Amino acid sequence: MVSGQLSHELEVKAAASDVWAVYCGLKLAKLIEENLTQLVQKVDVLEGDGGVGTIVCLKFVPGFGFDEAKEKVTKVDHENRVKATEVVEGGHLAIGFSSFKYEVQILDKGNDTSVIKSVVEYEANDEGAAKYATVDPVQNVALLVQKHVTKP
Numbered sequence: 001m002v003s004g005q006l007s008h009e010l011e012v013k014a015a016a017s018d019v020w021a022v023y024c025g026l027k028l029a030k031l032i033e034e035n036l037t038q039l040v041q042k043v044d045v046l047e048g049d050g051g052v053g054t055i056v057c058l059k060f061v062p063g064f065g066f067d068e069a070k071e072k073v074t075k076v077d078h079e080n081r082v083k084a085t086e087v088v089e090g091g092h093l094a095i096g097f098s099s100f101k102y103e104v105q106i107l108d109k110g111n112d113t114s115v116i117k118s119v120v121e122y123e124a125n126d127e128g129a130a131k132y133a134t135v136d137p138v139q140n141v142a143l144l145v146q147k148h149v150t151k152p
Helices: 016-023 027-035 091-095 136-150
Strands: 002-012 040-047 055-060 068-077 082-090 097-110 113-124
Touching: 002 136, 016 027, 016 097, 016 113, 016 136, 027 040, 027 136, 068 091, 068 097, 082 091, 091 097, 097 136, 113 136
Parallel strands: none
Antiparallel strands: 002 113, 040 055, 055 068, 068 082, 082 097, 097 113
């Protein structure tokens, strides 16, 4: 078993509350479906309203590496602006991972500036699978949110 953690931070010229408003509910699913079409064909909300227990199914474009991933929201902390999800079916679990989790925290830097801090935690069955662990998904989403909250 190979465990690891990867992180990514992105400064955003927008208030933390505005960035959190995108991450904390289902708005993010819609943004992903509408704007990351080079990666994601469809995002279906299978259960929930964006809070803990919500399950979404992401259907990826052909050739992505896996067809779909079901993710479950495991934590939503509005006070500290933290949201955590984990892959519960498909996705990285289909290519040799036993666990794949994301956590995002929105940090308030003052002066209408915030930081999107994303962490990926994983457990892979072996080194071969572990090489597919990446921050690319959280980085792509952070850049999308940045673009959304800073558009004129």
